[in-house]
Structures are given as C-alpha cells and as structure tokens.
Amino acid sequence: MAKASKILLAHGSGGRLSHDLVAKEFVPPWQNPILDQLNDSAVFSLSADGSGPRLAFTTDSYVVKPLSFKGGDIGRLAVCGTVNDLAMVGAKPLYLSASFVIEEGLPLSTLRAVVRSMREAAAEAGIQIVTGDTKVVERGAADGLFVNTAGVGLVPAGLEIGGDRARVGDAVILSGSIGDHGIAVLSQREGLEFEAAVESDVAPLNGLVAVMLAASPNVRVLRDPTRGGLATSLNEIAAQSNVGIAIEETTIPLNDSVWAACEMLGFDPLYVANEGKLVAVVAPEDAEQVLAAMRATRYGEQAAIIGEVVAEPAGKVLMRTAIGGTRIVHMLVGEMLPRIC
Amino acid sequence: MTMRYVQEFRDGAAAQGLVARIEAAASRPVNLMEVCGTHTVSVFRHGIRGLLPPPVNLLSGPGCPVCVTTNADIDKAIALAQQEGVTLATFGDMMKVPGSYQSLQQAKADGADVRVVYSPRDSVRLARDNPHRPVIFFAVGFETTAPTIAASLLEAQRLGVTNFYVFAVHKLIPPAMIALLESGEVRIDGFICPGHVSVIIGSRPYEPIAKRYGVPCVISGFEPLDVLQGIEMLLRQTAEELAEVEIQYSRGVRPEGNPLARELMYRVFEVSDAGWRGLGCIPGSGLKLRPEYRAFDAEQAFPVEPPPTKEHRGCLCGEVLRGVITPPECPLFAKACTPEKPIGPCMVSSEGTCAGWYQYGPRS
Numbered sequence: 131m132a133k134a135s136k137i138l139l140a141h142g143s144g145g146r147l148s149h150d151l152v153a154k155e156f157v158p159p160w161q162n163p164i165l166d167q168l169n170d171s172a173v174f175s176l177s178a179d180g181s182g183p184r185l186a187f188t189t190d191s192y193v194v195k196p197l198s199f200k201g202g203d204i205g206r207l208a209v210c211g212t213v214n215d216l217a218m219v220g221a222k223p224l225y226l227s228a229s230f231v232i233e234e235g236l237p238l239s240t241l242r243a244v245v246r247s248m249r250e251a252a253a254e255a256g257i258q259i260v261t262g263d264t265k266v267v268e269r270g271a272a273d274g275l276f277v278n279t280a281g282v283g284l285v286p287a288g289l290e291i292g293g294d295r296a297r298v299g300d301a302v303i304l305s306g307s308i309g310d311h312g313i314a315v316l317s318q319r320e321g322l323e324f325e326a327a328v329e330s331d332v333a334p335l336n337g338l339v340a341v342m343l344a345a346s347p348n349v350r351v352l353r354d355p356t357r358g359g360l361a362t363s364l365n366e367i368a369a370q371s372n373v374g375i376a377i378e379e380t381t382i383p384l385n386d387s388v389w390a391a392c393e394m395l396g397f398d399p400l401y402v403a404n405e406g407k408l409v410a411v412v413a414p415e416d417a418e419q420v421l422a423a424m425r426a427t428r429y430g431e432q433a434a435i436i437g438e439v440v441a442e443p444a445g446k447v448l449m450r451t452a453i454g455g456t457r458i459v460h461m462l463v464g465e466m467l468p469r470i471c
Numbered sequence: 472m473t474m475r476y477v478q479e480f481r482d483g484a485a486a487q488g489l490v491a492r493i494e495a496a497a498s499r500p501v502n503l504m505e506v507c508g509t510h511t512v513s514v515f516r517h518g519i520r521g522l523l524p525p526p527v528n529l530l531s532g533p534g535c536p537v538c539v540t541t542n543a544d545i546d547k548a549i550a551l552a553q554q555e556g557v558t559l560a561t562f563g564d565m566m567k568v569p570g571s572y573q574s575l576q577q578a579k580a581d582g583a584d585v586r587v588v589y590s591p592r593d594s595v596r597l598a599r600d601n602p603h604r605p606v607i608f609f610a611v612g613f614e615t616t617a618p619t620i621a622a623s624l625l626e627a628q629r630l631g632v633t634n635f636y637v638f639a640v641h642k643l644i645p646p647a648m649i650a651l652l653e654s655g656e657v658r659i660d661g662f663i664c665p666g667h668v669s670v671i672i673g674s675r676p677y678e679p680i681a682k683r684y685g686v687p688c689v690i691s692g693f694e695p696l697d698v699l700q701g702i703e704m705l706l707r708q709t710a711e712e713l714a715e716v717e718i719q720y721s722r723g724v725r726p727e728g729n730p731l732a733r734e735l736m737y738r739v740f741e742v743s744d745a746g747w748r749g750l751g752c753i754p755g756s757g758l759k760l761r762p763e764y765r766a767f768d769a770e771q772a773f774p775v776e777p778p779p780t781k782e783h784r785g786c787l788c789g790e791v792l793r794g795v796i797t798p799p800e801c802p803l804f805a806k807a808c809t810p811e812k813p814i815g816p817c818m819v820s821s822e823g824t825c826a827g828w829y830q831y832g833p834r835s
C-alpha cells in the first residue's frame with residue numbers, strides 16, 4: 131500500500147504502531163546484542179569480562195504541547211523522563227546531556243524558565259547536566275521548543291532488572307494514581323481547556339527505586355508507564371516474561387478529577403500517560419516490605435498492590451472490574467490521546 | 472484524593488444485586504440493542520457481557536456517528552480539504568476513517584490542510600485567526616453535537632467571520648431505530664437508548680417505537696450500574712409484556728429533553744433525508760442547513776466532485792451497524808482489519824463496534 135508508506139502521527143503514539151516502527155525500521159539495520167535488549171535503557175559492561183558495575187545509557191526527545199502545564203513543563207519532563215528510563219533498569223542516574231531545537235521567535239523568558247526547571251529537576255534527582263547542544267530553526271520548522279536528553283547511570287554489580295523476569299506468583303505494585311500527566315497536559319491544550327484540578331505527576335523516580343532496591347533484592351521488573359499508560363506497560367511485561375497478569379480495578383489509585391475528565395473524553399485511564407509513576411513486579415514474600423518502603427516516600431505514598439503474575443493466559447493482562455466483570459486489557463492500539471510527551 | 476472506582480456507580484455489591492435480578496427476570500432469550508457506541512464501550516470496559524445470563528444477548532447498534540458516515544460524505548470532505556488554500560477542520564476520530572480511496576489523515580500527509588479540533592468553536596477561532604483562508608468544519612454527530620455546531624455557526628455570524636463554513640452530515644437517532652425495526656432483519660426485544668442524545672431530545676421521540684412496534688425502550692446512563700439497571704428494566708418490561716419508554720438515566724434526562732438546545736439546533740438546521748452506512752437513505756434522519764444559512768454551507772461555496780464512491784471490499788460494517796453480525800464474524804476482523812490499518816470505519820472510531828471488540832474483546 132503506497133498510501134501507507136509515510137510516517138503518520140500514530141507512529142508516535144506509543145502504541146503498537148510505534149513498536150512496529152522500532153522493530154522493523156531501526157532494530158534490523160542497527161542490530162546488536164545491546165540494542166536487542168529493548169529495555170528502557172541499554173545496559174552494558176565496560177570491562178572485557180563483563181565484571182563490575184555496568185553502564186546504563188538512554189535518550190529521549192520531548193515535544194510536549196503546551197510547553198508548560200499544571201505540575202511541570204518540558205524541562206522538568208526532559209530531565210525526569212531520562213532519569214526514570216535509567217532508574218527502570220536499576221541504574222543510579224549520574225549525568226545527562228541536553229539538546230535544544232528552538233523555533234525562531236521563542237521568547238527568551240520561556241527558554242530561561244525551561245532551563246531553570248531543568249536545573250531544579252536535576253538537583254532533585256541528584257544528577258548533573260554535563261553537556262549540551264543548541265540549534266535554532268526557522269519559524270514553522272519546530273513547534274516552539276523540542277528538547278532531547280540523554281543520560282548515563284551505573285547499574286550495581288549483580289543487579290538484574292528487566293521486563294522478562296516476572297515469575298508466576300509475583301506481586302504487581304503500582305506507585306500511585308494513574309493518568310494524571312496525560313489529563314493535566316490535555317486539559318490545557320488549546321481548545322480543550324476544561325477545568326481539571328489535576329497536576330502532572332512528572333517526577334524523578336530514582337529515589338523511590340533506590341528505596342525499593344534497598345528493601346528487597348527481589349525486585350524483578352520496573353517500568354514507568356508513560357505513553358500508552360499502565361495497560362501498555364503491563365502488556366509489555368506479560369509478553370516479555372511470557373506470563374499472565376491479573377489485576378483488580380478497585381485497587382488502582384485514580385484521582386477524582388482524572389476519572390471525571392476520562393469520562394468526559396471517553397478515555398480509559400489505563401491508557402493515559404504518567405510521568406512520575408512506576409509499576410514493579412516483586413517476589414511475593416517481599417511485596418509487603420517493598421510496599422511499606424515505597425509508601426514512606428514522597429512519590430510512593432499511594433503505592434498499592436494491584437495484582438499478581440499468573441501462568442495463564444500467557445502474554446495477556448486480565449482485569450476484574452469494580453462491578454465484578456472481567457475484561458482483557460490489551461496494549462494501546464491506535465491513538466487514544468493526541469501526542470502528549 | 473479519593474479513589475473514584477469504589478463509588479456509587481461502580482459499587483460491586485449493587486452490581487451483584489442487579490445481576491441477580493437480571494438472572495431472575497431472564498426467562499427466555501432476548502436480544503437487547505445498545506444503540507449507542509458509548510454503551511458498547513461501557514459494556515466492554517466493565518466486563519458486563521460476562522455477568523449476564525446466557526438468554527440475554529446484547530447487540531450493538533448504529534449509534535457511532537463516525538461509523539455511519541458514508542464513503543460518499545468522507546470522499547466529499549477529502550475533496551473539500553484538497554481545494555487550494557482551504558483548511559478543513561474536524562474531530563480527531565474522523566481523521567483515520569477510510570473513504571473510497573483514502574482517509575483525511577492520508578490526504579493530510581499528502582499536503583491537504585486538515586486540522587483536528589476538539590470543538591466546533593475552535594474552528595470558528597481558526598477561521599478568525601486566518602481571515603484569508605476558508606475554514607470548513609466537517610461536522611459529524613447526532614442530536615448531541617448538532618446544537619453545538621449550530622451555536623458555533625451563530626457565533627461566527629455574530630462575530631462577522633465570513634470565511635467559516637460547515638459541511639454537516641448530522642444524523643438523528645430515532646429514525647434509524649425505526650428503520651432497523653422496519654427492515655425486520657434482526658429481532659430486537661428492547662432498546663437501550665442513548666443517554667447523551669436523550670439529554671437533548673428527551674424520551675418522547677421513542678414513544679412511536681414502543682407504541683407502534685411494541686419494543687420497550689430504556690434510556691440509560693453510561694456507568695456500569697446504569698447499564699445493568701437499564702437491562703434489568705428492559706427485562707422486567709419484556710417479562711410483563713409491556714412496551715414503554717422508561718428513563719433510567721433520570722439524573723441526566725428529562726422527558727421533555729432540552730428545549731433550548733433543540734431550539735438552537737432547529738434555528739440553524741432543518742430535517743432532511745440522510746444516507747447512513749449500512750442502512751441506506753433514511754427519510755427524515757438527517758439535518759441540513761436552513762436556506763437562511765446558505766452562506767455557511769461548504770457544499771454551496773465549494774462545489775466539488777469527488778470520484779465515484781466504492782465500498783471497502785469484504786468489510787461488513789453495514790451488517791455490524793445493523794446488529795446482524797458481531798465483528799468477529801467478519802472474516803477480516805483482527806486479521807486484515809485492525810485499528811492501525813482499519814478497513815472500515817467501525818474499526819476506527821473509539822466508539823465503533825469493531826474497535827470495541829478489538830480493544831476489549833478476545834480478538835478471535
């Protein structure tokens with residue numbers, strides 16, 4: 131189909147079309163064992179024998195619209211997103227780079243505000259931004275400001291975290307309410323300004339991860355459910371580990387205003403983006419102590435066990451709904467939300 | 472911060488009570504049609520089908536505005552968008568709907584200026600901000616959206632925005648329900664009538680369906696307990712051999728509807744015949760601009776001749792929209808046809824029956 135041979139916005143939605151794009155267009159030509167891991171960050175050893183701590187390396191571009199929203203802005207997002215990608219492989223994030231593509235005419239005050247919020251987020255995460263680049267493009271060639279960050283961190287020797295490590299019987303823990311970021315950004319989109327007393331949850335999660343890893347050596351999977359939401363992260367884990375995941379709708383924290391906005395827009399909060407939440411798969415015997423440790427932190431106060439890893443149906447996520455029904459929770463297909471991160 | 476899921480409309484114990492009553496009332500097989508796509512999605516999202524006893528069969532109906540839009544209308548919208556110097560604005564859901572040859576999304580990738588807006592008022596704003604560019608709003612929807620389109624057209628008039636046009640393919644729900652019954656193709660024992668549409672039209676337009684065709688109607692809300700209660704009310708009527716129009720969704724719908732919204736709608740639009748995908752042309756089932764508002768009529772201002780329409784080969788959307796088959800009975804479902812590569816519109820819209828089965832169902 132010649133008509134389909136162009137990039138469509140849906141290729142960037144984080145759903146299956148995005149996955150296909152990566153799997154078909156990028157992975158084969160660049161193929162190597164590190165790329166093939168397909169986790170949030172690439173993890174590799176610097177020593178020939180693979181001993182000692184390993185390096186985690188990741189990059190992400192941020193094209194959020196509007197640039198600033200309730201609870202954050204593109205700068206905070208760019209720092210936290212990359213810090214979180216490092217944290218999700220168990221790495222301690224260390225250094226970030228930052229590149230800016232700036233549209234001609236952007237108010238300098240806007241740029242300054244973004245840079246300031248990056249500094250604040252970096253301080254909060256305990257990392258440093260150590261290199262960067264700037265390009266200015268003609269008016270119309272970019273939408274205000276695009277930011278790219280890359281980051282490196284260290285994975286302690288012996289620590290193995292990955293989407294393929296979930297085992298039957300493990301507990302599934304969610305660090306807090308879902309959908310806040312997606313709804314906060316959407317509520318301020320031009321033409322859709324609705325009253326939503328909801329702030330983006332954008333936050334660095336490396337502190338939370340450190341606490342969890344200290345509480346148990348049996349944290350097996352960490353994922354931050356960004357684009358595509360909780361549903362997509364759980365499906366990725368189920369597929370990579372070849373297990374089923376059974377969750378309970380009533381245990382999933384959800385803010386009133388997110389719920390109301392989702393009802394209004396016809397969205398399912400399971401698919402709405404988060405920027406400061408993680409989902410973890412933990413050995414059952416350690417679940418309560420990890421949960422308690424999480425709840426003692428700022429970004430894990432509302433943490434809850436939302437389900438467990440089951441044998442069947444392998445590769446699928448099932449949810450018992452509040453009214454007692456059961457439904458399959460598939461990966462996001464198509465676009466439910468316009469691009470939001 | 473509260474967790475909404477454990478609240479009144481989603482209370483597990485209340486649901487169990489309703490399910491028990493549904494089981495008790497379901498003595499013989501019944502086909503209940505949820506007319507509206509939002510109900511279809513709610514049924515899936517809350518796992519309602521699995522709670523119902525086998526005699527209760529839910530059918531999805533024609534209540535997805537994107538789905539019932541004909542290829543001819545989509546082709547025309549594309550042709551309008553391809554006019555030099557013209558901007559076409561529409562709801563996001565319309566972008567991916569395949570017309571005879573392409574979708575608006577593909578037309579946009581090929582250079583047509585197509586914009587997604589969240590409300591018709593945004594397109595008035597777009598027109599105001601670009602006074603030298605004609606901005607056409609491609610308006611699809613039922614009685615729920617028609618008043619807002621009317622309001623934005625009147626706003627454009629008030630503001631003196633002369634480069635704003637509307638290509639309206641609005642449709643009315645009750646005539647489509649009657650057309651389904653007239654065809655006699657599927658047995659329908661009760662209608663779960665759309666909550667949002669009924670907020671505007673009230674309960675009276677359904678009276679002929681109950682009276683003349685003997686089919687009970689219950690206007691339901693979209694929360695899972697609303698849907699279960701709606702089903703229970705329908706079953707009670709069928710058990711007692713009644714055919715009445717009842718309002719379950721009484722917190723949103725009054726028998727007289729919203730006269731102000733209707734007044735607004737009929738100030739700008741008048742009833743016309745309309746073509747529906749799967750149902751053909753239904754007399755009195757559409758809305759067209761009144762002659763006084765001809766200046767806003769995109770079809771008048773930009774006479775376009777789209778190429779001859781052609782249907783999507785193998786797509787059974789029409790049968791799906793009439794409740795004749797369920798999507799998995801379509802040979803293309805989840806194989807050649809997925810939300811990423813939709814063959815028919817029922818796989819595109821988030822309210823579409825095929826998309827609902829694909830997103831929430833077993834896919835085989």
Ligand code: SF4
Pocket residue numbers: 785786787788789791798801802803804805808809813814815816817818825
């Ligand atoms: S599955 Fe696809 S091809 Fe089949 S009826 Fe639905 S939209 Fe048409």
